[in-house]
Amino acid sequence: MAARDERSAEERLIARYFAPLATAPGALGLGDDAAVLTPPPGCDLVLTTDGLIEGVHFMPHDPAGLIGGKALRINLSDLAAKGAGPVGFLLSIALPARIDRKWVANFAQGLGSDAASYGCPLLGGDTDRTPGPLSITIAAFGTVPHGRMVRRSTARAGDVVVVTGTIGDAALGLLKRKDGLLEKRWNLTDDQSSALANRYLLPQPRTALAKAVREHASAAMDVSDGLVGDLAKLCRASGVAAEIDVARVPLSNAARAALAADPALVDTILTGGDDYEILLTLPPRRLEALRAAALAAEVAISEIGRVVAGAGARFIRDGRALTFARPSYSHF
């Protein structure tokens, strides 16, 4: 009698829910040990990895589709900040026994929808059972012309400091979800309240601006651990200082409303993290070209300060530098 050649439950799960996301030829339909990627001639590959753990980065009852989207988007944000266009990703997922097929279907739907719209197909992966929290690790890949990845370490005194989108929304959204009374205390409209919640659940990677970042930025990184801490990292890597005008840090209407109700929230806004915006520096003469590219890409940008000689990033309000209890998010 022949050994059974039926596929295992693991193979069937992959074939049903994840193989449809593996649209790149090199993914081989997820039917091999590895994927193959032919880099475009003259290009470098940009590699990044970032994960989400249940109870740390999302809550057990968050919609599975949003978790799938967020897992990819936090990686796309890193690629965009490096000036790289996405080419694909590997997914590693550890599922507790209580997770049912419906959850997996919704997760794959959200992930697949973003993979398609950002042009970043699934290339391969690994699926495991875990006795612990659900966890998702993505390694994402992008390309830049050879030698053109934008780094953190190349800002220069005299450069302008620019940030995309708005800052602090996700951190406020997380704070609000932890304390149901804040929504009322902050006098938020329903729209404002859901805007903050959504920014936490589903970041908006600035993939559309990647090419302009590559062409104009002297240095860049994505803001994931808070603007204050991440700017400090960029300054440290570049051997420079920065002076930021807090009044020019872009805030959403919802964040403005919350800040008006509780001025102490400036700390949360500037250090809370999960922004997934691009922080970049560029020579002043490049600013007009970046503005035009940002307008074309439909990504808001704001000039918030200057790179200067020295060390440290100062956030100045009413002529005085702010101090922060915890400048940067750290897991440790």
Add this chain to the structure above:
Amino acid sequence: MAARDERSAEERLIARYFAPLATAPGALGLGDDAAVLTPPPGCDLVLTTDGLIEGVHFMPHDPAGLIGGKALRINLSDLAAKGAGPVGFLLSIALPARIDRKWVANFAQGLGSDAASYGCPLLGGDTDRTPGPLSITIAAFGTVPHGRMVRRSTARAGDVVVVTGTIGDAALGLLKRKDGLLEKRWNLTDDQSSALANRYLLPQPRTALAKAVREHASAAMDVSDGLVGDLAKLCRASGVAAEIDVARVPLSNAARAALAADPALVDTILTGGDDYEILLTLPPRRLEALRAAALAAEVAISEIGRVVAGAGARFIRDGRALTFARPSYSHF
């Protein structure tokens, strides 16, 4: 007053234990959001990801250095089976609060030692706290000349089936560690007993054979879920059948001793998994060249059967095909 520019505890952990492993220039000393990799001209990149979860793939008290080595080696095994030489990896690690610096130091030492000896440097990563089990995900990258990645789906009737090393040791090692009485029941010498235990703890990726696999194999994959199940996958992907002579499946002295004491162990040996050997097929005329390359690479190879027309993989002993309760390891 300036915002503090001291590094966070997370940054210090990375700088101290992991940055020394990031020897490739494109890793940027782990000081950026992403790594950059310049693929050699005319090459494809081969991408794979595989992880280890505490309580599933290793036990809490296993030596940290061996866990670090195993996490990389299981990925190197995939690359070797695809005919790819390693170029680097991304590490994503989720640490429970109880893990101390000493554990991290030992883990990084074991990982770094293997990264150096296999020529596969750390390119980047992600470090998180987790409320759950310790887990490690690696995405590893290799290169092959364009179009030359060896697939599962290209075996042809008439090909010879070959496997590297020995089969079943890791599965016996795992069984033995779960039941302390087996060592005595199997009449193992101390050396045999530790040989089985070591094969489970630290696989031996056949990186040295990658080039020969690429040059001679018609199809290949690594044996991680058991020889029976993995050969069934290869046959299914290739649209062929295979006939394996069980007597020719290579066994270590330790496995032979255990099998002599308990003939039912043939099931564990052939289906238990964690072998991390290469299963390959090749035209008979290529066998001599493969043998010479394997001898030069100091990797044992064994011819165990033939690819034939049809479907399914048959394991034949004394003229009859064996049947298996669970032909392949599956997490689901």
